[in-house]
Amino acid sequence: MSVTSVMSGDPTIGIHDLSFATTQYVLTHATLAAENGTDIAKYHAGIGQRSMSVPAADEDIVTMAAAAAAPVIARHGAERIRTVVFATETSVDQAKAAGIHVHSLLGLPSATRVVELKQACYGATAALQFAIGLVHRDRSQQVLVIASDVSKYELGNPGEATQGAAAVAMLVSADPALVRIEDPSGVFTADIMDFWRPNYRTTALVDGQESISAYLQAVEGTWKDYTEQGGRALTEFSAFCYHQPFTKMAYKAHRHLTQQGGHDTDQAEIARCVGPTTTYNMDVGNSYTASVYLALASLLDHADDLTDQAVGFLSYGSGSVAEFFAGTVVPGYRSHLRSAMHREAVARREDIDYAQYRVLHEQAFPVDGGDHPLPRETTGPYRLAGISGHKRIYEPR
Ligand code: HMG
Secondary structure, three states: OOHHHHHHOOOOEEEEEEEEEOOOEEEEHHHHHHHHOOOHHHHHHHHOOOEEEEOOOOOOHHHHHHHHHHHHHHHHOOOOEEEEEEEOOOOOOOOOOHHHHHHHHOOOOOOOEEEEEOEOEOHHHHHHHHHHHHHHHOOOOEEEEEEEEEEOOOOOOHHHHHOEEEEEEEEEEEOOOOEEEEEEEEEEEOOOOOEEOOOOOOOOEEOHHHHHHHHHHHHHHHHHHHHHOOOOOHHHEEEEEEOOOOHHHHHHHHHHHHHHOOOOOOHHHHHHHHHHHOOOHHHHEOOHHHHHHHHHHHHHHHOOOOOOOEEEEEEEEOOOEEEEEEEEEOOOHHHHOOHHHHHHHHHOOEEOOHHHHHHHHHOOOOOOOOEEEOOOOOOOOEEEEEEEOOEEEEEEO
16 A cells, blocks of 8 residues: 555544643742752753642542533533543543543443443544544544543652643544544553552552653654554654653653654754643643643643644553554634643643642542532532442532
8 A cells, every 4th residue: 555545545634623621739949849859950851841730639530530620511512422532540440431421421422331431541532543443444433532540659659749630621533623533543551560559549659760761662663553554754754752751751762763764863852742732740740641632731721823734643651552543634623722721721730739639649539328418619510529339420510
């Protein structure tokens, strides 16, 4: 098959709308550094993080997801949505899909299929690709893709500075208003224990340096496969959205990619291609599945006009699975953005001190099956009201 026929595929399916939400609280890295004695330059310059989103006691992946998706439903209605795919690695139940709670909170029609997907931070990209397949089968349908996660490491672990939380909702449809997703994808899987979370733990285990090497190995692997699948040349891209466990990782990854492609690794050029994708992630922290799409939101909200330009996406999930693919920005996209709402989601968070953060970090529901209501804390649109008989109870605020 020729490169042109692979590239053509069905170029008119992609992201029609994108909205994100984050938490009630924020812990700054200055506060964390003052507590643990770290030189703040390590956080600001070394890993490229300024603050991290922290959920209130009555917030979780479901409340963030519903807050992200509600504006999408308000704008487009739910009539054409027959599938909701919820990607997360912070699942709240081993059987029931978290998306069913969102389906209920948003009053979506019963004629909907709802499912949850997991493969670390990569899950949302799998969801996006599956959604494109469904729309390809019936172009009148839309798929609501949700990525929602809370990143949590043990107190004092080097990963602590790379926590965060957010949800992204994307409406995938034919003739999208924002980004058309192209057919060739480079995919890569390697069985590696760089980061994992056994079912009995609430915090992740990680081999930090190993995870960075595994990520870079995946960049190489996906790019090789993308090229073999007849993808674009590196020089055709205007920007690159990387999974950002911390924003400096995007710079490391892009330097590695350009080296692999035999190109100049000029710092200014790397900053031009990656810098505009990092604005939200440096304040929100690692949002796992949502991170790469928060990078897209940041790019669309902050870069100069990107009309008809190609954007590269590198989605990495520890364990590990990764994918490199391309999108083209649709003419007129700017009038469909939610830039003010996104900036407000980040700006409205309340600063907490280290003691408050510690209490929230250690909070856990009793497992006795009793009634455990939660006090009203979040000022977001949805809340976790409590747990009763082992059932989580959600409500609009
Ligand atoms: P660490 O040991 O705390 O930090 O771990 P470090 O010593 O490696 O320093 C970090 C950077 O700060 C270095 O820069 C230092 O030089 C610099 P680099 O050499 O890498 O360019 N630095 C300073 N700069 C300025 N002034 C200073 C200073 N001191 C040091 N005074 C690590 C950092 C990221 C490993 C840790 O936070 C961690 O384990 N995080 C969690 C794992 C992680 O995020 N891995 C990333 C790849 S895996 C991934 O992305 C998947 C994931 O999202 C999960 C999923 O898929 O579900 C995690």
